[in-house]
Amino acid sequence: MKLRRALTTGVLAALLGAAIIATSAGAASTAAPIGKGKQGAAGVCGMGNGKKAKGAPIKIDGLDMLIPGVDFTTVGKTAAAYFACVNDNGGIHGRPVKYTLYSEALDPNQEKALAKKMIESDKAVGVVGNTSFAECGTNWKYYKSKGYVVIGAGVQAECYSKPSFAEVNAGPRYSNVGAAQALIKAGAKKLAIASPDTISAYADGGPALVAQKAGIPVKVFPTHLPVTDATSQLIQMYQFAGNGGGILIDFTPDTAPAFMKAAQAQGIVSKVMWGSSTPIANTFMASQFSPAFDGHLWIDNEFSNVDPSVGPDSALMFKVLTKYAPKIAPQAFAQMGFLDAKFATNALLSIKGAITAKSYNTAVKKLKNQRTDMLCKPFYVGGLPYHIPNNSNIIVDYKNGKVIQKSKCTEFEAVDKAIAQTRVWEKKFHLIGK
């Protein structure tokens, strides 16, 4: 009897012990720090020491556009998620980054006021993660006067032609150039291009130059957002491009689907070649439009494929989103925010001495040869009069609900003198390594 009781007690104790071990192991696995590793290595958040930062916060702000039909706050929200990961990994030499994101509705007065608030009221040492149809144009002079270099993701011309911005993306003009190049290479004999009317002149101008250079008829369809009759516009584009022609759409995942659904409803998916800028290169869109569009797309992707197996930074982005921003689906805008925050963190970590607006922005200007598996070429700033570090892209397509790479990294055509000059500077100043 005593033996049985002892055995029972032993078994129960063993089971309890096993349960405790299993529970603690499970807890450990769910709470395991991410982004841990050697500082400066790919796939690591900041210092990578797994310790929570506790010192005085370093203020970084960001400003993204949010209008019906276009939501760029994904960029800033992902930057915030990366900074949260940095703060869980030792912060900036023990100090956490306090990131505040503002949104604007394409109102220049609001954009001006918020820029002033970030720099003068909030006293943010840096501005990171900005993306807007118009904010570069509105605020570049102000940022320049204050000595700030914004690490963000650009859209309009000023983002790529003024010293105040260092964008991690190529932007719609150059992404469209890449897509137009790919469509023409694939045999498109005509090209119809559509972008939001607010950026059409800049965004569509590049691919139009590519088509003209190739001797191909081209027509631009500036589109007012939100789109109210995608089918009518699409038919106009199809009537121009004709069977076998190219239709290039340059919209975010809020708007592009209306055109793609209209193409399906009109039965013209397989009758033309579809080009697009980066924003629709993500698994969510592929799952919506595959297999209908499989093999019919030439999407210029300014970043690597959104896939954790691409490399350590890509894998880290997936983990960061899962842990710190679970509502954000992995996509190009998340890659932009991730890279914005990653490079800003590298600049912060490189500062010797006090972290001030001056020391941070000087550190940003010194950034060069920033390698990551998310970009074809290393990122740099280099204190140039303008920055177009992202000037080599891949082409992707959909297949079985996934995004697949269709061609390797290719430098897009130097339709603007600035691109040719940029490539000269890259070599001259060793901005992307020797």
Added chain:
Amino acid sequence: MTDVLALSVFGVDWQFVKPFIVIGLGFGGVYALSGVGLVVLYQATGVLNVAFGAIGAAGALIAYYLINHTSTPQWLAFAICVLFGGVVNLAYGMVFGPAFARRDPLVKMMGTLGLALILLGLMAWRAPAGGAFARFLPLPSSQHLYSISGTNVNLTQIISVGVALALTAGVTIFLRVTSLGTAMRALANDREITATLGVPVRRVEAAAWFGSGLACGAAGLVLPDLLTSLDYAALTFLVISSLAAALIGRLRSLWATFGGGMAVGLAQSVITPYQSISAYRSSAPFVLAIAALLVLSRRRVVTISRTAG
């Protein structure tokens, strides 16, 4: 036949315009459907319901949510979308109808504007525009594509025109041959006298609110498929084109409203390929409504507001 197909209209050939006619007829069907609903309600209650589009949009968003975030079957979500229109319209009519019954038609209309703004606010709160990815509410019918005279027509476009036509004919017959329809027509003439004759006014009005709400729910279901996106703002402003159709029908004639809806849809779509005027396509409903009112007023007095009660 070849000559007809080669017909040039203002420099744009017929073959070029045909797809836009098909698109316009599809949209026209929705405008006609909701326009007829507006006219029936106005005739029975004296209320010009400007919340029509917002109610349809809210129903469509509910259907979207049910399909994408719960395991609700599509057919049930679609039915709920249509029923939502009927129930919300009925609830508004029952709660606010009696209070507004003796007020000026303008006041009655402003009441529904309040409902539209509340619904818009709720939709902006619970389903904000943007949010990185677009919403859709595709109907299975959009998968069925037919080629008619070389132009693609999908089943949703056919359904849109068919339902509008059936509703117009059905309501016309209903108003003529049923006792409820007769009571509605009587209400349209004089609410007080109809009440003294023993007609259950509240019940008849309830039927009008519910019936027109169903039409509004159906429009909210079909329009996102034609628009290829579920944009609650675009759906809410559906009411502008529907109002134009109802005005063309002088808020009285169902068949003229049907014709008005089709004309508005066609006008908006057919001018799209004409670069010089396509920017004004959103003005088409107003231009047509004003033109119709001017033409019709040459022969008779046009009343767009009724004396209360």
